[in-house]
Amino acid sequence: MRGIVYKADGDMQVETVPDPTILDPDDAIVRVTKAGICGSDLHIYNHGAAFGFDAGCRVGHEFIGIVEEVGDNVTHLSPGDPVLSPFWVSCGACHFCRKDLPTSCVKGGAYGFQPFWRAGGEVQGGQSEFVRVPMAEGTLDRIPESVAGEEHRSKVLPLTDVLPTAYHAVRCAGVEAGENVVVVGDGAVGLLAAHAAQLFEPASVVLLGHHHDRMRIGADLGATHTVDTSVDDPAELIGNLTEGLGPERVILAISSPETMAFAMDAVQPGGAISWVGMEVFLGAPEIAWDTAFRKNVTISGGMAPVRRYLPEMWTLLEAGKVDPSPVLTHDLPMEVGADGYGIMASREEGSVKVAVTPG
Numbered sequence: 001m002r003g004i005v006y007k008a009d010g011d012m013q014v015e016t017v018p019d020p021t022i023l024d025p026d027d028a029i030v031r032v033t034k035a036g037i038c039g040s041d042l043h044i045y046n047h048g049a050a051f052g053f054d055a056g057c058r059v060g061h062e063f064i065g066i067v068e069e070v071g072d073n074v075t076h077l078s079p080g081d082p083v084l085s086p087f088w089v090s091c092g093a094c095h096f097c098r099k100d101l102p103t104s105c106v107k108g109g110a111y112g113f114q115p116f117w118r119a120g121g122e123v124q125g126g127q128s129e130f131v132r133v134p135m136a137e138g139t140l141d142r143i144p145e146s147v148a149g150e151e152h153r154s155k156v157l158p159l160t161d162v163l164p165t166a167y168h169a170v171r172c173a174g175v176e177a178g179e180n181v182v183v184v185g186d187g188a189v190g191l192l193a194a195h196a197a198q199l200f201e202p203a204s205v206v207l208l209g210h211h212h213d214r215m216r217i218g219a220d221l222g223a224t225h226t227v228d229t230s231v232d233d234p235a236e237l238i239g240n241l242t243e244g245l246g247p248e249r250v251i252l253a254i255s256s257p258e259t260m261a262f263a264m265d266a267v268q269p270g271g272a273i274s275w276v277g278m279e280v281f282l283g284a285p286e287i288a289w290d291t292a293f294r295k296n297v298t299i300s301g302g303m304a305p306v307r308r309y310l311p312e313m314w315t316l317l318e319a320g321k322v323d324p325s326p327v328l329t330h331d332l333p334m335e336v337g338a339d340g341y342g343i344m345a346s347r348e349e350g351s352v353k354v355a356v357t358p359g
């Protein structure tokens with residue numbers, strides 16, 4: 001089969017790779033119908049060697065597909081079922097899975113993140129024609145029938161990671177009706193955080209970024225205001241919206257020292273900052289704990305427990321209350337799928353996120 005592999009920093013390629021097989025009775029093999037390239041995949045593209053990636057490592061952790069084959073222990077899924085996989089595999093039975101924190105599953109791990117894979121084994125990337133899914137019953141979720149058709153795949157694929165990650169940021173921030181929200185970052189997660197924030201009927205959602213094409217999408221998805229921070233200081237607008245008090249909620253879709261410092265300064269006393277950006281692996285942002293103390297700021301966030309949110313996500317998607325598909329600006333055939341990394345890494349005009357579709 002064909003799959004995207006990491007070759008070296010700045011070099012991803014589509015290669016012929018071994019077909020996955022059932023290695024454990026809890027496994028399933030999924031035929032991928034659509035995969036996503038994630039902002040966190042760009043960290044592999046840009047810094048894979050520093051993270052410990054070897055040449056030939058298969059990548060990708062966002063995919064939907066059709067069950068092709070199941071191991072002997074898998075009784076709730078059958079070949080032919082349309083399924084979605086969160087980016088993190090989980091057993092569904094351990095202490096943390098039962099506490100709705102599947103990303104802390106004691107047996108868990110991510111697809112396509114070879115150096116971070118704690119449980120061992122050959123869990124390979126999702127940007128491939130087929131994927132072996134360990135602990136299939138704890139990991140995979142059946143796609144509801146009403147959105148299982150091919151025409152819905154661009155709406156469904158973002159539920160593997162970016163939409164639940166954005167939703168997690170909104171929930172961690174604790175957005176409530178009538179509040180003012182600032183979202184920092186105009187990548188897919190930032191745009192979808194503006195989208196998800198609207199579910200809680202805030203007074204305003206200010207999206208900060210510096211790509212006009214992306215911020216237009218953010219405005220369509222629910223941002224009430226957008227500010228190009230390379231040109232304008234958002235302080236005046238935020239001051240006007242909040243009577244000079246600052247936003248109650250600041251959502252960091254980019255978790256850098258600069259964004260954290262901005263958030264701590266801007267947030268209203270008693271407010272909250274949530275953070276979901278993976279930049280933390282490139283140098284954790286310092287937190288001004290003295291300011292946090294003085295202002296009683298709640299800091300919350302982390303890796304999104306996607307599996308926990310899927311029931312809500314399906315309900316919202318089926319009701320038409322969310323549609324994350326506008327962030328998928330490109331959809332490439334698998335054979336040229338590796339080009340998606342260059343498109344995303346160069347922030348090509350009109351690009352946010354690239355999907356890859358096996359032939």
Ligand SMILES: [Zn+2]
Nearest residue numbers: 038040062161
């Ligand atoms: Zn992702």
Ligand SMILES: [Zn+2]
Nearest residue numbers: 091094097105
């Ligand atoms: Zn578990």
